[in-house]
Structures are given as C-alpha cells and as structure tokens.
Amino acid sequence: MAEHFADRLAVAVQARATPAVVGIDPVLEYLPQELQPADRRLSTSVAAIESFSRRIIELVARRVPAVKINAGFFEAFYGEGLSAYYRMVAHAHRCGLLVIGDIKRGDIGSTAQLYARGHLARPSLEDVPAECIPDAVTVAGYLGENAVRPFIELAREEGKGVYVLVRPSEPGADQVHEFGQELRFYQHLAELVRRWGDQPGLIGNCGLSCVGAVVAPKDPASTAALRAALPRTPWLVPGYGAQGATAESCGPCFLPGGRGAVINASRSVIYAFRQPAYLARFGQDWQAAVAAACDAVADDLRPLLTRPEAG
C-alpha cells in the first residue's frame, strides 16, 4: 500500500519548514538571455524551456517541499513540449521534490479514464518510468463526480492526490464562480469536493483526504468560511505573489495549527531576475536571483505553519 499523498506532503512541508511550492511556468520570451533559443525550430525551443525548468527545479529543490509544473506552458510546444513536461516531473522527483501536475483536465467519465491513465496512473508500458508521473494533479470539477472518479481511484490505490479547482485566482472567473443566490457556485462545488473526498479509505493518518481543492484567497471572511466547510480537504492555493495575494491573505487558507495548505508562487520566484530589485542586486546572475527569491517566499510563508487557529 503506497503512503497517502497528504501524509507525504505533510512530512515534506515539515522538512522544509515552509508551505511554499514553486510553480514551473516556462515562457520562451521571459527566459534569461543565455538560454534564448538560437533558431525558430521546435526542438530548439523545447530544449530552451527545458534547460530553464531543469535549473529552476535544482535551485528550489532544497528550499521548498514541492513544485507545481503547469502542463499548459509545455503544451505551447505541442506533443514535444508535453514530453518535456514529463521529463521535468521525473527530474523534480530525482531532486527529492514532490510534484503537482497542474493539468486542469476535465472531461466526461469515459474520457476522464484516459486522461487519468496518462497523467496519474502508474505506467503500464515497460519503457515509461514511474517517476514521470506526478504525485498529484489538478482537475476541473466541472463535469461532476464521474469525471473526477478515475483520478480519485488512482489516488486511493497508488497514494496519489487530486486537487479539484474550486475557487480560481483568475479575477474574471467570478462571473462564473460567484453565480447563485443563497449558495454560490464555488460553495456548491466545494461541498461536492468535500463529499467526494470524505470517504473511508481516502483519509490519511494526518486526517486529510487525498482529494484536495484549488482555492485562491479572496476576502478573509469568505475564505475562512470555505476553510471551515472543508475540514479534511488539503488546499493548493494559487494567487500569491505576482497575482496579488500575500502571506496575510493566505492565512485563512490553513487549518488550525498551520496544517492543510500549500501556497504556490510561480512568476515571483522563477522570473525574479526580471524584477528591478533583484536585477539591481544580482545583475546577470539570474540563478542567484531565483534562489534568493525562493528563500524570500519560503521565509515569508513560514510563519503560517505555526499560526494559531485561522479566521
């Protein structure tokens, strides 16, 4: 029996003493000068984002418990890009990181089985290494329980995790997620996620489920209410840093004792070398800037682990 995802994540968070995870979102145009591709061929472009991602992973490996690798940034380069995504998952595993595959897939039950096979299942083909598969993935809850069930079954059987998108960081999402009178749509989705995850066999020793939620912090009251409604649901929290959330606004995302949430920072860490303050301090040494930014984020979020009851 594989160890439960929530238990593995809790151990890794304690080991690094921070709930910060780094998002790997490589964009060709933002790469350091030395990594810019020399021509406009696909393989050269993929090699460039791969070199960058590989170095970022190595830089953050001893600083944070996990990375979140966003498949969309790799799929900008078609199938070859997605192959690089899997290589980055493997590389992060070899560097001792837990890996969340940010894939946000969502389709009807029969298709969801195929997505789950490719993105979360232990590979059944002899030349695909198991380390290519992330420890958890993000999915859309959009199509109901049948669409999420194949992922939950793998989480149960193989010690993996699933984060269902409940309250996104995209401000424009409010026109969809704030729908509803007495009950808001995101609250309705949250209740479904609670129900899907609060089942025998899905709860780890740490008291949390392998079925989590992606929840961006909004106003403190609504975030605290959502947190109270999901007492066994681990959260993956987007929106910190470049998107505007702060350590303080992330506070209500945690359960009492600083449990149950990890906070993702992407741009504010991996493109730190483009920010004037880091540029002034580190010049062309982009790797030093990334390392320093990662330390700053880890330090900024560290107090959340020892915070008394949130709210």
Place this chain on the structure above:
Amino acid sequence: MAEHFADRLAVAVQARATPAVVGIDPVLEYLPQELQPADRRLSTSVAAIESFSRRIIELVARRVPAVKINAGFFEAFYGEGLSAYYRMVAHAHRCGLLVIGDIKRGDIGSTAQLYARGHLARPSLEDVPAECIPDAVTVAGYLGENAVRPFIELAREEGKGVYVLVRPSEPGADQVHEFGQELRFYQHLAELVRRWGDQPGLIGNCGLSCVGAVVAPKDPASTAALRAALPRTPWLVPGYGAQGATAESCGPCFLPGGRGAVINASRSVIYAFRQPAYLARFGQDWQAAVAAACDAVADDLRPLLTRPEAG
C-alpha cells in the same frame, strides 16, 4: 483575412449533406485484432492507435464534413501520444476534413494564452506545419471570459472556432450544471457564451459566430429553450449513439432550416465492428463495418438539415 469558421463548416455540411461528425477516440483495448500492438513499449502502442485513427479518418473522409479528435485518448500515451494527435489533425486536413480538436482546456487567462498558442494558433516555429492545428477546439468556460479570450482572439484573426462546454453529455454532470434556482448554471454559462460570441467581427456571413457551444440534448423543452437563447451560436452536440441521444432528440439542437449544429458520433461508428449486428454482417472486415456505420449515421442525421423550425 481567413474565411470564417462557421461559414467553412456550413459549406462542408452542405457538401456532405449531413451534420454528422465522427469522433476519433482510439482505445488500445478496443482496436481490431490486426492492429493490436506486439509488445508493451510506448512507441508500439502509439503506432497502434495512430494506424487505427489514420484508417478511420480515411474511411469517413468522404462521408462526413468533419472529425472531432479527442486529445484525451492520445494523452493516455503521454507526450508521444499528443504528438500523434497533431499528426492525426494534419492527416484529417489532408483528407479534406474540417477538424475539431476536443481538448476541453480551461485555465486562468495567462495560462490560457499558452494553451491557445499550442492548440489553436498558427505555428510560429518554422518546422511546425499549419495543418497540424485544428479548425476549432473545445474549451471549458469555467474560468470566465479571460480564460476563453485568447482562443476567441485567434478565432477572429485566423478563421478558427471555439466551442465552450455548456451542457455536457455526462449524466453525472447534472450535479454541477443543474445547480441554481431561478437560473440554472448551464443557462448562466450559455448567456455568457452568447455574450462572448455576439460581437462585431465574430459573426460569419452565415449569421453564426465563431464562438460555439458544446450542448448535449436533454429533454426537448429545455434544449429548445437553450437553442432559442443562443440564436447565433453554433453547437457541437455530443451524446448521440452509444451515449443514448437519437436523431429525434437532436432535432431541437438546430436552428430553423437545419442550421447551426453538428452532431458527433464516436463509439457507434469507430467501434462498429465490435457490435453484434455489424459483426454478423461484416465478420473480420472491420473497415467495412466502420464505413457502413458511418453511412448509417450520416443518413440517420441527414433529415435534420431539412427539418422545419425546431421545437
């Protein structure tokens, strides 16, 4: 200026005299005996689903106006599988078909730009042929307008189409989509999709937008009401055949004069050779069974094009 997607689709539907499109959903376990892979290596498995898909595309090319290629079935084989998806898009184009990429991606605006780059944009890399990119894709409307906007911009600029998932065929999706009191969630989403698509520059000569909707037929009254609320929105209709919808239940999906909808059939066509009736008639000749099933579906749906006002 590229020709408008809705105009191109309307011409193709008239040319084949049927609103049927065939869904390419290759599953290794369901392939004909002669195509089963000889070993458990990734490249062999991808070659098997690719051979099958390639042959299906050729069989249906003169029978239907378009194919819908489902990325999930290819992603079951990782990046290599997704590369095969792009090759199948190109192959279908070379066979004279329009191609809908069924990718159902949905992420925040900044990530959606990258997904749009990989899945709908004209390739900017010199060794990626434009024919690899589908004419339209399906997306999740889940994260609001910013998340769909990059796809709509490409649709406007490059004559492409976007189908936003409004009412899925998955029965379990009702627990999400039937949410809401006065207004149901799917109706709310539909109104957003209408608003996103009913803009200057997005409407083709045929009177339809490049922003469409995925809408499964449910009870005739609610389907007709949704159709009336979306007078300029082209529909991609799932659920026909193996999933239970019939030509009759698809009737209310059309605008007056049989305009504005295509009906997808996947399993009932591409796995016809596994059905007892076709097995009895064609034996091991699986390609003859697929061709006959495709003709049967095209014929079954043909009368919908000349149907008087739906409802």
